[in-house]
Amino acid sequence: xxxxxxxxxxxxxxxxxxxxxxxxxxxxxxxxxxxxxxxxxxxxxxxxxxxxxxxxxxxxxxxxxxxxxxxxxxxxxxxxxxxxxxxxxxxxxxxxxxxxxxxxxxxxxxxxxxxxxxxxxxxxxxxxxxxxxxxxxxxxxxxxxxxxxxxxxxxxxxxxxxxxxxxxxxxxxxxxxxxxxxxxxxxxxxxxxxxxxxxxxxxxxxxxxxxxxxxxxxxxxxxxxxxxxxxxxxxxxxxxxxxxxxxxxxxxxxx
Numbered sequence: 001x002x003x004x005x006x007x008x009x010x011x012x013x014x015x016x017x018x019x020x021x022x023x024x025x026x027x028x029x030x031x032x033x034x035x036x037x038x039x040x041x042x043x044x045x046x047x048x049x050x051x052x053x054x055x056x057x058x059x060x061x062x063x064x065x066x067x068x069x070x071x072x073x074x075x076x077x078x079x080x081x082x083x084x085x086x087x088x089x090x091x092x093x094x095x096x097x098x099x100x101x102x103x104x105x106x107x108x109x110x111x112x113x114x115x116x117x118x119x120x121x122x123x124x125x126x127x128x129x130x131x132x133x134x135x136x137x138x139x140x141x142x143x144x145x146x147x148x149x150x151x152x153x154x155x156x157x158x159x160x161x162x163x164x165x166x167x168x169x170x171x172x173x174x175x176x177x178x179x180x181x182x183x184x185x186x187x188x189x190x191x192x193x194x195x196x197x198x199x200x201x202x203x204x205x206x207x208x209x210x211x212x213x214x215x216x217x218x219x220x221x222x223x224x225x226x227x228x229x230x231x232x233x234x235x236x237x238x239x240x241x242x243x244x245x246x247x248x249x250x251x252x253x254x255x
Contacts, residue, residue, distance in 0.1 A: 015225025
């Protein structure tokens, strides 16, 4: 394995992967000769296997699908985070490189990096995404993204949350959700003076969702990371129930 390298242990879907990638890109600002290596072994271990979503925006100094070696499998950053009572940990090992193994979704995770290096890293990701013509002009007003499947313990809880969201509607709005049938059931019994529309997205890949959400000036979400990243890359408004995400979006979007 390349000695001067930053190994990124990927977790979750595209939203989570982008945070792990961001940390690597920030380190590259300081160590431009290092190589970013993506470790995707864990993606197949979820109940529903995750895809390696970042491949379309990697550059020539970034490799994908590199198998985990024994040092990666020790999960040392996770161990150190527990021992130091830190939320996340970035490990540097002499003659080996950096290991990034976490989620990095709090302002606290970026306190040791300069605003200039963070801004440079975000802009490099934005440029890579724009080269693929993914981001659209924000011509639409507001979209609300409801992540339900893995955010609620039961269908009943998810249904109650949908009802709460519908009651809160105070303007025309489009909805995106991972449980379209459930939302449609509730919409049948819901009357509003505003225009409420469910966008069919079940067939879409993650980058398709990025494109769709980027066409809105405001994104509302219940804590999902993908809408947050859309708002960062497209420089649009974000309303999220996750305070860490809200604070981090405010920091990153204004750099």
